[in-house]
Amino acid sequence: MTTMRATPISxxxxxxxxxxxxVEWATALPLSIVQLASRVAIAEVFWQSAQTKLASWPVTLQLFAFEYRVPLLDSGLAAVTATTAELSGAAMLALGLLARLASLMLLGVVATIQIFVYPDHWVEHLMWTSLLLLILSRGAGVISVDHLVSRRIRAGG
Structure with a gap:
């Protein structure tokens, strides 16, 4: 009876x-699937954040006045600006509508949070930044309004 032993070479x-x-399997994964997943994932983060702010606006105003202090901006204006950016950016990313612009806008939100509000949460902010940079650098992908508009423009109307 012969026993087969694995040699280091085999x-x-x-x-x-x-x-x-x-690697072959991963390479075959369409980039548009990665882009869509990234858009939906990061859109959900900002959508939920905005919904939390809107659910209790008086508390949100207090948080911006006492905890989320941003220099040079009135706390009420900062609350409105942040909530608007989160809502519109999340919706734009989810649809893939002006996704690069939305990514840039939300990168500004993340930078503000990182620098002025929660500098110790850099790992979470780096994760958000990574997804937003993917969308900024590679676009929304084929499964997006941006792609449909681009195709229509290139087709001549």
Whole structure:
């Protein structure tokens, strides 16, 4: 009776084949799926944040007055600006409508939060920034209003 033992060389080849298979599979994943998932994920973060602010506006105003202090901006104006940016940015990203502009706007929100409000939450902010930078640099993808508009413009109307 012969027993088969894996040699280091055959084990290495198996690992390389497995790696190549995973890379091939991952490469076949359409970028538009990644873009859509990124848009929906980050849109949800900002949509929920805005909904929380709107659910209790007096509390939101207090938070902006005493905890979310942003220099050079009146706390009421800061509350309205942040809520508007979160709502509109989230909706634009979810639809893929002017997604790069929405990403840029929300990157400003994240930068403001990181610098002035919660500097210790940099890991979470880095995650948000990563998704927003993907959308800013690569666009909304094929599954978006931006793509439909672009196709229509290129087709001549």
């Amino acid at each position: 084990f290495s080849r198996t690992i390389y084949r497995l790696h190549d298979t995973v």
